[in-house]
Amino acid sequence: MAVLKALKKIFSKGEAEQPVRSTSPSSSASSVAAPGENRPHQPKHHAASTEQATSAAEAAPKKARADKPRRERPAKPVDTWKLEDFVVEPQEGKTRFHDFRLSPELMHAIHDLGFPYCTPIQAQVLGHTLKGRDAIGRAQTGTGKTAAFLVSTITQLLQTPPPKDRYMGEPRALIIAPTRELVVQIAKDAADLTKYTGLNVMQFVGGMDFDKQLKQLESRFCDILVATPGRLLDFNQRGEVHLDMVEVMVLDEADRMLDMGFIPQVRQIIRQTPMKGERQTLLFSATFTEDVMNLARQWTVDPAIVEIEPEQVASDTVEQHVYAVAGSDKYKLLYNLIAQNDWTRVMVFANRKDEVRRIEEKLTRDGISAAQMSGDVPQVKRIKVLEGFREGKIRVLVATDVAGRGIHVEGISHVINFTLPETPDDYVHRIGRTGRAGTSGKSISFAGEDDAYALPPIEALIGRKINCEMPPDELLKPVPRKH
Template sequence: MLKALKKIFSKGEEPAVSVAPTTPHTPASASPTSRARSSTGKSPRNTTAAANKKPAAAREQAPAQEPAKPAKPRRERIPRKPVVDTWKLEDFVVEPAEGKTRFHDFKLSPELMHAIHDLGFPYCTPIQAKVLGFTLNGQDAIGKAQTGTGKTAAFLISTITQLLQTPPPKERYMGEPRALIIAPTRELVVQIANDAADLTKYTGLNVMSFVGGMDFDKQLKLLESRYCDILVATPGRLLDFNQRGEVHLDMVEVLVLDEADRMLDMGFIPQVRQIIRQTPPKSERQTLLFSATFTEDVLNLAKQWTVDPVTVEIEPEQVASDTVEQHVYAVAGSDKYKLLYNLITQNDWSRVMVFANRKDEVRRIEERLTRDGISAVQMSGDVPQHKRIRALEGFREGEIRVMVATDVAGRGIHVDGISHVINFTLPEDPDDYVHRIGRTGRAGASGTSISFAGEDDAFALPPIEELIGRKIHCETPPAELLKPVPRKH
């Protein structure tokens, strides 16, 4: 009876077919950038763990009462017919310029060049020009660069090229990414994943992002619906998937650690170590590590996780951009909110970012602004991820005037047109000051930074001035900016 039932049900089952790439990318031979692999084209793996892995469809269809069976290899992908693309490299004309490196100067695929053309990037930034010369040849790299220098595109272009030049293994499971990018904050993960989606749109590579605070089941369904080529994740959520057996990291060809210094500060390194132990040995993967600072701890991590890495340091021409006008108001702590409210309302500012040091401060400022008729949102670790994404979109679209954030939550936020950054409290770390004011005055536009120096945080000003190499004039706010906040009825 059981055999008969199996026969009947097997006739009605549809074969599991994954979403195929838009454009096949199987070259005649593997790239020299690919690391040493076994003769089967697969990374060395724990055979017991491999036997326990099953494709998503197999997990759903296996009857509960039957003993576990060895996993069957998932069918090789059946590519769709390529989308007819009339774009040609000749459409992307960039004249050579002295002192500048073009993307044309590297051997990048037409699909990737098409995406770069769409994004309007004719020339490389300094870190892109330096890093790509090494990473496109398969070398490990350690990059020192501040936010806004183009480092994200640098490691994405290198990673995408590696995946396009090396054919994917024939035996492959849904939850086996070929490239893994780890970043410390949810916002930064979303930003990197969006940039990756823009750069891969003509390649057929699949990009996924996993962050905490979002529906686990939805992310799991996405993982089970198609192959994952590039996975961008925060350490905690990635470990959730890995420990449940949904994500396996034994086929990772490229590992990227972004903002390693911030991961150290946030205490993520034990989790990152646990993740890296699941990937192939460092001699069989390419590892790229980026950090805004090269502390001894960061360099020790790089030594453990890379093989003969090239080191690229890009020092900003100015620690604080000349496009940002900087002011400091000496004000009592009890008058800070009045000053903030009057600055925004009297000047009719429409896109302002306010920074505070603690999550409870951020919450109180946002609640008071909202109560007093100014549309505001908070961005801190206490806010669920779906609300953070909705808040960021509202701020980006101009529906919300003020975003109040902590340094951790504010890192990785890139919104055009922020006219003013206000430091409600001065940061204890001078580097955070530079990062904060860098949210305005971007892409050549001008911006203004205003810091409130009270009795509790004025001590933080001299180290900031030492870092940026200039004195910031400290002034007393005019009386009209300290008027009482009108009560709302």
């Protein structure tokens, strides 16, 4: 509570000191929200509103943009679904999506996805962002934060008509995430939520065909763009993407972007967007470090602060175990756990790419179908690997923390930490791959002579002791060699 009060004190300002968020409609707007309604955030759309940039840098993109044709917006699909088809009874202590002013098209998609009640972070975030406020949220994986910022963003775009003077390559909402897998997952969730709205979702990630991504950008308007920082900068610097009409900007996993060294690139991107008083900014992070809060102060205006405690995420649905085992016996233990129990969908985490590669090679050699996910694996292969894992063709997915972020696969029964993570937060992210959506799961960590020191900080973070036990002899039997 002391931390939360301190954070709110940092951001609390008098009303007279607040920059006024523009509420004047764009040239094509024809309606104004009545008193008491959620008033959509309506930013000014003009190049002068962007933060300082050199005139030379602006001239080239504008010229390139002028050469591109304007195209008519595709007709909105007819939707005969009615809100009466989505009946959710009020329940004490729970917030329904019905309790917010959401469009029937968006509610139809939420109904299809089977989400009657909001998660805690969704309920808290939407209460602020649907009124146009900036927000920063602390939440671990699996809390529903992606849907929280997507529902808010989609509502903003539906309530505010797009400007008449609009070109290809001008997204109205921008979502930046640190890894390719997370971008792909967010874009998929966005496509699911927008399927009845007529809004277009695009994703830009490195490691995939640049020309294919460019063709989709030239074929239709871009409403929501989800991207990694590097690939987005490539498109921006080539004059293919222009960010001066961004109404909503979302930064997901800000702490991870700091760790991966992406913040200089993110700064370059943000300079191309409207000033912070003229766009809505949502920032999410697993931790509120001093560096993260400094970024929040620079990029947001009087943000609502929402915190979901990590103890709620390392939940009771995940049964946690630790085996004390010598480093030389770790592979035998891993093989026997999978083979003797006939597990069919397991994620194994290791700290280094070379460890991931060796584990995958050994499992494959010993007759267990496995694949690896690390920074060395090309994006096209990553997508094929994930599909194989989802379909059950691959039993074991071995990954580093960077590659493991954003992987959401239903039915992962076990997560195995071959090596304990050096950062306690990564432990919570790892075990969050199982026990999702109320199902049960199990995590097993191997604590050896080289990484047992990492266990106490993990226990401190999750607020509980994890029993450390010796593996039974049958799990340390020699691995039978295949001929």
